[in-house]
Amino acid sequence: MDERWSWAELMAVSMSRLMRDGYFGAVGAAAHIPMAGLRLAQLTHAPNLSFMCGGSGGLNPGFERLTESSSDFRNLVNSDFRYSLEDVVDLELAMRFDFAFVGGMQIDKFGNVNMSVIGPWDAPKVRGPGTVGLIFLGAFRRSFLYTEHHSPRVLVDKVDFRSGGGWLDGGDSRSKVYRKGTEGPEFLFTPLGVFDFEPETKHMRLMSVHPGSSVDAVREATGFELLVSDDVTETPAPTEEELRILREHVDRDGVLRRYGPVPSR
Numbered sequence: 283m284d285e286r287w288s289w290a291e292l293m294a295v296s297m298s299r300l301m302r303d304g305y306f307g308a309v310g311a312a313a314h315i316p317m318a319g320l321r322l323a324q325l326t327h328a329p330n331l332s333f334m335c336g337g338s339g340g341l342n343p344g345f346e347r348l349t350e351s352s353s354d355f356r357n358l359v360n361s362d363f364r365y366s367l368e369d370v371v372d373l374e375l376a377m378r379f380d381f382a383f384v385g386g387m388q389i390d391k392f393g394n395v396n397m398s399v400i401g402p403w404d405a406p407k408v409r410g411p412g413t414v415g416l417i418f419l420g421a422f423r424r425s426f427l428y429t430e431h432h433s434p435r436v437l438v439d440k441v442d443f444r445s446g447g448g449w450l451d452g453g454d455s456r457s458k459v460y461r462k463g464t465e466g467p468e469f470l471f472t473p474l475g476v477f478d479f480e481p482e483t484k485h486m487r488l489m490s491v492h493p494g495s496s497v498d499a500v501r502e503a504t505g506f507e508l509l510v511s512d513d514v515t516e517t518p519a520p521t522e523e524e525l526r527i528l529r530e531h532v533d534r535d536g537v538l539r540r541y542g543p544v545p546s547r
Contacts (some may be wrong), residue, residue: 287520289473290541291528292492293428294319295520296476297383300426300469303328307381307422308370310415311337311353314537315471316383316428318348321532322524332362334373336382336415339365348533374418377463382422384415385429388441391486391506393427393448393467393479395419396441403443416446420460425467432472432545434505437486449484456484473545474500476517485509490517494544 297319305328309316313336320333324342334341337353340361349356358364365373373379386395387410395416399406419425427448429436449466450456456466470477470486474495480487487509488500493516501508520528529536 287525287543288539288541289492289544290315290430290538291318291520291525291533292517292544293471293473294322294528294538295524296471296517297426297428298322298326298524299518301328301331303330305380306332307379307383308334308336308374308415309352309383310385311351312385313352313383314348314350315430316426317343317352318528318532318538320383321345321348322528325527325531326524334365334370335361336370339367339370341365346531347535348537350537374415374421377421377423377461379422381424381426382415382418383426383428384419384446385427386410386416386441386445388436388438389427389429389470390438390441390448392450392452392484393425393470393486394441394444394450395427395446395448396443397445398443400442406442410445413445419446419448419466420464422464424465427467427470429470429472430541432474432500432503434503437472437504437506439506449479452484453482473541474503478511480509487511488514490515492517492544493519 293315301323324331335352335357338357340357341363343357344360386397388396397410401407476490477486478489489511
């Protein structure tokens with residue numbers, strides 16, 4: 283186990299590395315890890331990447347002190363521009379976003395996301411905030427999923443309520459429902475690893491395991507039969523330069539460092 287960096291920092295770095303220069307996207311409300319990853323990408327290999335804080339409407343917040351929510355008013359102070367909620371919805375419906383980072387109470391093997399209820403609809407065990415921005419998963423060109431809790435209760439075989447559509451029932455089922463130009467989730471980021479989706483079945487697949495964890499530990503913590511890539515690797519650790527930029531120019535207060543090292547099982 284490497285305690286030089288936290289699993290949240292590793293998640294942010296992993297997200298950053300997969301961003302492309304020129305992307306335009308958005309994050310949800312509880313999205314400080316993706317926000318850190320996107321800001322890190324802007325300061326390294328993707329200076330022309332742009333993103334919007336969905337909760338506040340701030341475009342490209344130039345923070346050095348990471349907030350714990352994109353809805354925090356401090357994200358507006360150094361933003362390039364502030365969109366209204368109506369503008370955000372228009373951009374989503376017009377399929378202008380190249381990507382969005384989203385999470386949920388449950389995520390299933392095909393990348394469908396639940397933020398509404400756990401248990402029966404008419405007698406739920408847990409009631410969440412509802413679909414919120416997840417309903418627009420049919421309008422983003424691509425989506426990236428993340429969760430701060432890798433457990434069988436979060437990563438489930440089938441979500442109790444489909445608040446946002448991933449690859450729906452797998453295979454080509456998504457293409458029969460959504461318009462052309464919108465794809466399902468590309469990757470899932472968790473405290474234990476990074477996942478993609480098998481091209482034919484669209485079933486979630488383990489792509490890399492974080493240092494300190496293992497394939498068996500990931501399987502044990504997942505609530506469905508997990509596919510494992512033939513060339514599964516260990517997630518590359520943050521470089522000294524990535525950590526320096528992250529800690530000195532993105533997260534000076536150490537919000538991500540509070541999470542501790544990668545969980546070992």
